[in-house]
Amino acid sequence: LSPADSSVAVTEGLYLRDAYLREFEARVLADDGRELRLDRTAFYPAGGGQPADSGRVRGADGSERVVSEVTKSGAEIVHVTDPRDPWPPASVVRGAIDWDRRFAHMRFHTALHILSGVVFRRYGSGITGGQIYDDRARMDFGLPDFDRAKAERLIEDVNAVVAEDRPIHVRFISREEAQRTPSLVRVAAELMPDVAEVRLIDIEGFDVQADGGTHVRRTGEVGPVRLEKIENKGARNKRLYLGFGAPGTPGVGGPA
Numbered sequence: 001l002s003p004a005d006s007s008v009a010v011t012e013g014l015y016l017r018d019a020y021l022r023e024f025e026a027r028v029l030a031d032d033g034r035e036l037r038l039d040r041t042a043f044y045p046a047g048g049g050q051p052a053d054s055g056r057v058r059g060a061d062g063s064e065r066v067v068s069e070v071t072k073s074g075a076e077i078v079h080v081t082d083p084r085d086p087w088p089p090a091s092v093v094r095g096a097i098d099w100d101r102r103f104a105h106m107r108f109h110t111a112l113h114i115l116s117g118v119v120f121r122r123y124g125s126g127i128t129g130g131q132i133y134d135d136r137a138r139m140d141f142g143l144p145d146f147d148r149a150k151a152e153r154l155i156e157d158v159n160a161v162v163a164e165d166r167p168i169h170v171r172f173i174s175r176e177e178a179q180r181t182p183s184l185v186r187v188a189a190e191l192m193p194d195v196a197e198v199r200l201i202d203i204e205g206f207d208v209q210a211d212g213g214t215h216v217r218r219t220g221e222v223g224p225v226r227l228e229k230i231e232n233k234g235a236r237n238k239r240l241y242l243g244f245g246a247p248g249t250p251g252v253g254g255p256a
């Protein structure tokens with residue numbers, strides 16, 4: 001391949017800088033009538049525990065396609081749609097994400113960051129994973145002694161941070177800067193060796209994490225959260241589900 005031929009197409013992820021962008025215009029990079037690749041998109045591709053966005057895209061010919069799945073393929077973002085006649089390369093399309101669903105994902109994602117900050121303060125970490133759903137979020141703990149009372153205390157701590165309504169900033173810094181900054185030691189240690197630029201989610205004065213997901217602008221937008229249930233997945237593996245709503249109210253999954 002000549003240098004010109006080896007240039008790969010790149011989709012600009014508009015959600016990385018503006019999580020509140022619901023509609024956008026883009027140009028078609030490639031389309032086979034089902035897998036649609038655009039030069040820019042507000043659709044979040046599944047990753048980092050956050051589900052992919054759903055929504056619709058309208059082509060220059062006026063036809064509309066439902067986006068049911070969004071994935072990353074190298075530097076491109078692929079919108080998987082219901083099959084139609086393909087749209088021509090470079091033609092302009094308009095996309096719109098399902099906002100209510102995405103906003104719930106944003107609130108849950110930020111709630112999990114607050115929870116992980118709370119756990120770090122109480123236990124010096126212990127988190128082994130997390131997942132966001134449309135109606136709840138879960139976090140996994142590698143803490144040996146974890147029970148419902150401890151989980152309730154964590155949720156109280158989360159709600160205190162929600163009530164503080166702290167601003168949340170998205171920042172991009174170099175790997176070197178992350179390694180130089182004492183408060184980012186935890187972030188720097190988790191970076192892949194080939195990462196040059198780091199995207200940070202900074203909950204002001206509380207928690208900073210390297211992250212590619214979408215978040216609300218202030219912790220107050222998360223709203224109150226409640227403990228849905230905890231599950232025992234083994235001696236050192238406990239799972240906590242949280243939902244939206246005042247603490248003590250019945251969960252989506254019923255009483256735990």
Ligand SMILES: [Zn+2]
Nearest residue numbers: 048109211213
């Ligand atoms: Zn995250």
